[in-house]
Amino acid sequence: MSHRSVLVIGAGPAGLAAARAARAAGASVTLLDSSDYLGGQYWRHLPAARPAGNEKVLHHGWSTFSALRRELEADAGCEIVLGAQVWALETAHGAEAPTVHALIGPVDGIRRSGRSFTADALVLATGAHDRTLPFPGWDLPGVFTAGAAQAFAKGERVAVGSRVVVAGAGPFLLPVAASLTQSGARVLGVYEANGIGRLLRGWLPRPWRLLGASKKAGEALGYLRNHLGNRIPYRTGQAVIAAHGTDRVEAVTIAKLDAEWRPIPSTARRVSADAVCVSHGFTPRLELPIAAGCALDADRFVTVDGRQATTTASVYAAGEITGIGGVDAALAEGQIAGHCAAGGHQGDPVVKAAVAARATFTDFASRIEAAHGIRPGWTAWLHEDTLVCRCEEVSYGRLCSAASATDSASLRSQKLSSRAGLGICQGRVCGRTVEQILAAERPGGMRDGASTDRRPIVAPVRIGELAAAAADQTSSPTLISTERP
C-alpha cells in the first residue's frame, strides 16, 4: 500500500473518481472544490436544505454519484474541503510538487481564510465551462448560457424563462432542453448550428467503436424521446443570430446557416421568447495546468500519457481539461489518474476496466468536435456594435479598429489597446473569441505566443486577503517560501 498523499482539485466526476481510486490505492487524499457541494456541474443538485424523494429523475448516473459521495464522505482518509477557491499554484524551488493556495469560506466573502496545500501528487480535474459566441443582443438580460439554464434547473428548480429557445452546438443542448422542460418551461425549439450532413459525418464513422458506448446511445435516445414526447422541435443547420429587446429579451432572430456557419439572410425569422440559452461548446479551465507548467496539445487540452500524467512531474489531469469527452470519459480518466497518482500503474488489474472505458469514451471527444465544432463563418452574424467583451464592453468594431490601427502582432498589446479580455471575468467568456477575431484580422496570427488561458492569479482576490496572506507568511515559517533561485 502507498503512503503517498494526493491532492485533487475539482469534485466533479473526474475528481471524485480520482479521489476514490487514490484512496483505494492507499494514499491519503485531500479533495478541494470551490463550491459547497460535491458533484461538479454535471451532478449539480439540490442542497441538503431541499431534500427530494426522486431527485434522480433529473440526472444520469445518479447512483454512481451517490455511491462516490457516500464513500468519500465516510472516509476519514479523505479530507474534503469545500468552498475552497484556489487562487494560485506555484512550484517552490526544488520542490517535488506544486503548492496550491486557496481561500476558504463563503463565496467571494471578505474574511475567507487562506490555506496552502502540498502533496506528493496533484490531480487536476477542473472541468470546463460553456463557450458562447457573441451575437447582437447577447448582452441583454434573458440571454443565458445553456449551462446556466442547466445549473438553475438542477440546482434550484428555477426555470430561467417560460418560453425558451435553446441554441448553439453540441450534444449538451439536449439535456439542457430536457431540464428546462422538467422545470416547467416551454422549450420552443433546439437549434443546432451544424447541418445534418456534418452531424452524420462526425458521428457515424467507425460505428463499431460506438458499440461499447451503448449506454451513451441509450441516453441520447432518452433525450430524443423527451423531445418527441414534449413536441420540442430539434432543428439542425440553424442558429440564433440576434436577440431583441430594450431591457430584456423579447424575441430572437433564427436563421439557417451554411456549412461554415454563415447565416443565410433570406431565411431569418423572428420568434418571441422570454429567455434564450446559447452554448457553442466548452472551454477547458486551464489556469492551474498552465500555472503548473503542463504542456497543452494542438487543440489546447492538457497533454497526458497513459497514466493521465501531465508533462509536469507529479501532476496528473483528468476529465474535460484533457478533452471534451463527457462524464464516462471523465470517470475513467479520473480513476486512472487517482490510481497512478497514488503510486499505482496503468497496467494494474484494478484499473483494467477504466483503461478500456477510456478508449471507448475518449473516442467521443473527437466525434463531438468533428460533428459540432465551431466553424469560422459565424463572425458574419456580428454587427459593428455587437459586444465581444461583455465586461469591458468592447464591440466587434472597436476590437477590429484597434487591431488595424496598431497593426501589432502581439495578443497582449492588442488586449491592452482594445481592453478586450481585461475585465473581471479575466477573459474567460471572450478570450478565445478575441483570439479568433484577431487572428482573422491579421493573417499569420498573433506572434507573441500569449494565450488568454493563462491567468497566474486564478480567481479575483481581494487586496485585503492578499495582505492577510502576506502577514501570515512573515509570521509563520510553515507556509511555503516565496524565494526564487
Add this chain to the structure above:
Amino acid sequence: MAARLLPAGNDPIRPGATRALSLSVDGEPIDGVEGQSIAGVILASGRLSWRRTSSEGKPRGLFCGIGVCFDCIVTVNGERDVRACQRRAADGDVVQSQHDALPEVRA
C-alpha cells in the same frame, strides 16, 4: 412571464419540506427558499437584471450561472462584488445592486 421557481406540487422529483427565507434587494423584500442562490431568489421573483455596466449603463443579471462570467455580482451585507449565482442566500441578507461608473476624464 419570466423565470420562476417550479411549484413543489408540480415537481416530478417529489420535493420535501423547505424553509422560507427573505432577502432585501435594493430595499425591497423578496422571498425565497433556503438553499437557493441569491441570483435564484431574485430571478424567481421576476427580476432579470440587477447590475448596470460601467461604461454604457446597460442592465445585466445572470449569464453563465456557474461563477465564470461575473456579470451577476452584487453587494451582500456590505461586501462588494459577490457572485450572486454562487453565494447561497441567507435569511435577512441585504443585497444591493452595483453600478460602478467609470472615473470622469477631464479634457
